[in-house]
Amino acid sequence: MRPAALLVLNGLLALACMAHAEPPLFSAAGYRIEHYRSPTPTHNEYARPLDTEALQRLLIEQPHARLIDVYRRPWRHGQFIEDEAHANLPDSLWLANTGDGELDAQWQSYFSHHLQQASHNDKGWPLVFYCRADCWLGWNAAKRAHAMGYNNLYWYRDGIDGWQQAGLPLIPAQPAALP
Numbered sequence: 001m002r003p004a005a006l007l008v009l010n011g012l013l014a015l016a017c018m019a020h021a022e023p024p025l026f027s028a029a030g031y032r033i034e035h036y037r038s039p040t041p042t043h044n045e046y047a048r049p050l051d052t053e054a055l056q057r058l059l060i061e062q063p064h065a066r067l068i069d070v071y072r073r074p075w076r077h078g079q080f081i082e083d084e085a086h087a088n089l090p091d092s093l094w095l096a097n098t099g100d101g102e103l104d105a106q107w108q109s110y111f112s113h114h115l116q117q118a119s120h121n122d123k124g125w126p127l128v129f130y131c132r133a134d135c136w137l138g139w140n141a142a143k144r145a146h147a148m149g150y151n152n153l154y155w156y157r158d159g160i161d162g163w164q165q166a167g168l169p170l171i172p173a174q175p176a177a178l179p
Contacts, residue, residue, distance in 0.1 A: 031143060032136035033101030039134050040157055046146035047129065047153035052166045055128065055156050065126035066118045067092040070099035070141040071160070073175050080175050087170035089163050093118050096175035098144070099137025106178070113179045115145060123149045130156035
């Protein structure tokens with residue numbers, strides 16, 4: 001085969017490979033942006049990971065710690081759409097959709113507003129982020145809170161599923177309203 005034809009063939013093969021390539025899992029900023037429901041790491045450099053027993057201890061030692069559920073809820077026409085019933089850990093603040101890898105200005109403002117309220121404007125207030133087991137949304141939200149200057153962060157990796165599997169109560173929940 002002639003060199004020119006070989007170059008064209010190699011170029012076509014490269015384009016075909018790129019067309020079938022998987023989208024990236026992480027954004028340039030390091031947030032998970034694809035396949036949110038997949039195995040998560042055991043660590044988070046921005047938040048201390050907790051299992052169910054450690055979370056129970058934390059809630060006894062620091063009863064003012066704020067639990068923040070970031071499970072998703074569809075948003076259409078300026079309102080949350082209840083596609084399924086949702087329950088979370090007692091005394092949680094549900095900040096739906098704030099664990100996504102990329103937030104537009106509306107969701108970033110929603111997250112910032114409610115974190116300021118939940119922390120009483122104290123960047124050192126203990127905040128515990130969670131979603132479900134094998135869910136990157138809590139991991140992303142903890143990273144995002146850290147980027148906003150919060151520094152007493154926890155990540156409950158097992159989330160709603162771990163709490164329920166331990167036989168602990170869940171309560172019906174609704175997302176916090178957009179400000």
